[in-house]
Amino acid sequence: xxxxxxxxxxxxxxxxxxxxxxxxxxxxxxxxxxxxxxxxxxxxxxxxxxxxxxxxxxxxxxxxxxxxxxxxxxxxxxxxxxxxxxxxxxxxxxxxxxxxxxxxxxxxxxxx
Amino acid sequence: xxxxxxxxxxxxxxxxxxxxxxxxxxxxxxxxxxxxxxxxxxxxxxxxxxxxxxxxxxxxxxxxxxxxxxxxxxxxxxxxxxxxxxxxxxxxxxxxxxxxxxxxxxxxx
Numbered sequence: 287x288x289x290x291x292x293x294x295x296x297x298x299x300x301x302x303x304x305x306x307x308x309x310x311x312x313x314x315x316x317x318x319x320x321x322x323x324x325x326x327x328x329x330x331x332x333x334x335x336x337x338x339x340x341x342x343x344x345x346x347x348x349x350x351x352x353x354x355x356x357x358x359x360x361x362x363x364x365x366x367x368x369x370x371x372x373x374x375x376x377x378x379x380x381x382x383x384x385x386x387x388x389x390x391x392x393x394x395x396x397x398x
Numbered sequence: 399x400x401x402x403x404x405x406x407x408x409x410x411x412x413x414x415x416x417x418x419x420x421x422x423x424x425x426x427x428x429x430x431x432x433x434x435x436x437x438x439x440x441x442x443x444x445x446x447x448x449x450x451x452x453x454x455x456x457x458x459x460x461x462x463x464x465x466x467x468x469x470x471x472x473x474x475x476x477x478x479x480x481x482x483x484x485x486x487x488x489x490x491x492x493x494x495x496x497x498x499x500x501x502x503x504x505x506x507x
Contacts, residue, residue: 288441319495328499329442329487342494376441378495386432387495389441
């Protein structure tokens with residue numbers, strides 16, 4: 287158990303819908319990262335937050351947004367969902383941006 | 399090198415063989431290089447964090463080296479066992495944490 291908690295574990299939704307994935311980082315970690323893993327793809331970096339502020343942005347679509355709240359949990363919002371958004375979404379956390387990051391178990395999103 | 403590149407993409411070895419794979423990364427503005435082990439149906443788990451040129455890290459039969467000037471790191475597994483079968487990821491840590499596509503290792507009994 288890494289200490290990073292993600293909910294929900296599985297989610298099935300229809301195209302055009304909007305979903306929110308939630309992540310609670312390890313106790314004491316200030317940085318949160320979001321990654322997407324699609325079929326036969328590696329881990330694609332989406333976005334990173336540090337202590338509530340966006341620190342780095344990767345290949346995140348405009349239909350996707352994220353935020354980190356004062357209690358340090360983070361949410362990834364995915365809207366106008368398309369079939370291609372079906373993927374495993376990982377959240378990870380670290381004490382700071384340069385340290386080992388610890389992954390949650392991921393949220394499986396299936397868009398039908 | 400603009401991104402993190404790993405080779406080979408996949409590798410099949412026999413139990414007892416020693417093996418190694420490569421991670422290439424941008425050599426400018428280096429901060430840290432991470433290695434992770436990712437088993438099927440699990441989350442990636444950290445193996446090493448390497449920050450200094452010439453760094454060598456070891457954990458059991460697995461070791462890694464780092465060359466920041468030329469932008470590469472090697473991961474070595476000595477005497478591979480079936481339980482070593484996994485995807486090995488490296489991640490380049492600069493302003494963010496970008497992962498390579500990984501090397502998928504299969505160790506046959």
